[in-house]
Amino acid sequence: MLDRQRQSPVYRFAPSPNGRLHLGHALSALLNSDMAAQTRGTLLLRIEDIDLARCTPAFEAGIYEDLAWLGIDWQKPVRRQSDHFSDYRQALERLKEMGLVYPAFMTRGEVQARVKQSEIAGGRWPRDPDGSPLYPQDDRQRSEYESAELLKSGRRYAWRLDMEKAIEHAGRDLSWMESGDGERGIILADPEKWGDVILSRSDAPSSYHLSVVVDDALQNVTHVVRGADLFQATAVHVLLQKLLGLPQPLYHHHRLITDATGRKLSKSDGDAGIEALRHRGLSPADIRRLVGC
The missing domain is CATH 3.40.50.620 (HUPs)
Known part of the structure; x- marks a missing residue:
């Protein structure tokens, strides 16, 4: 573990630029910012943009805009995972x-077919805490030769x-x-x-x-x-x-932060987006009240 007696606290807020920030992000960002201030620590901003297909510069710019409007400051430079x-x-x-x-x-479709086949036969396929089926053991049990041949095939x-x-x-x-x-x-x-x-x-x-x-x-x-x-x-x-x-x-x-049905917010929930709420006339103080922070 870290020697916390010698190192000043370092916090980080790490959103993905695949959509605009919503109230759930605001809660996390504000908590990180407040805790860093209370402990005389540092707040970092990390852009988690490994998913190059869904992450865009426009959404990244939106993150900076929303956080600055909320009154959150962070240490520069920002770490961008794609770099x-x-x-x-x-x-x-x-x-x-x-x-x-x-x-x-194995492709996702192949895994799903294996799971369905097992469940039709009366078996219960093990699932992870998020509810997704665990990956079959076929590839884990391959010999080094078999794996090497498959790698050579370009699959x-x-x-x-x-x-x-x-x-x-x-x-x-x-x-x-x-x-x-x-x-x-x-x-x-x-x-x-x-x-x-x-x-x-x-x-x-x-x-x-x-x-x-x-x-x-x-x-x-x-x-x-x-x-x-x-x-x-x-x-x-x-x-x-x-x-x-x-x-x-x-x-x-x-x-x-959840919606009216009790489900956690997603970036598709435009009504809970920081940008949309700002355009409706809400202030940063209003956002704090909404998220209870």
């Missing part, structure tokens, strides 16, 4: 050298973490320190629930799981303040930190 793909490749190479990843060739593939080997290497005594709105204190991590997570794929040099732990380490982040929807995923991040020898921040998972 640092080499950092994620280096981390992936380390995991390859440790024998903890494998090339996975598209992703790199997945061999969760079984990873946990064996890291040990099962994984945990993190939590101060959020739900469970608090030392939280035992169970990354096995997530199965063989993707670390890189053909259309994205890194996954969220891999890039976020690399970025937090390189940026010396000491406090990760983010939505409760990522609480369970922290188990995967703790595992990757252990495998890669990276420091572990303190975590604070805050409540989510």
Whole structure:
């Protein structure tokens, strides 16, 4: 873990520029900003734009505009993930050298067909905490020769973490320190629930799981303040930190802002967008009241 006695607190707000910010983002950004101010720490802004197909410069400019209007300031320069793909490749190479990843060739459609076939036969396919089916073990069980031949064929593939080997290497005594709105204190991590997570794929040099732990380490982040929807995923991040020898921040998972049906907001919820609310005449103080911050 980080030596928090020597390092001043470093927080980060890390949105993806694939849409305009909404009230849920405002809550997270304001909490990070307020906590940094209260602890005399630093607030960083990170643009998580690995998904090059959906992220645009216009949405990135909108993030800066919305945050500035809210009165939030951040340390410059901004880290843009698309400028640092080499950092994620280096981390992936380390995991390859440790024998903890494998090339996975099954398409999403093939996985869905396998799951459906199993469920029709009366089986219950294991699913991760988000409800997605775990990846089948076919590719994990291939011989090195078989995998090499498939790679030579030019077939598209992703790199997945061999969760079984990873946990064996890291040990099962994984945990993190939590101060959020739900469970608090030392939280035992169970990354096995997530199965063989993707670390890189053909259309994205890194996954969220891999890039976020690399970025937090390189940026010396000491406090990760983010939505409760990522609480369970922290188990995967703790595992990757252990495998890669990276420091572990303190975590604070805050409540989510939901719509009238109880579902968390998405960037398609235009009515809850910061830009739309601003155009309706609301002030930054009004936004604070709306999110209870």
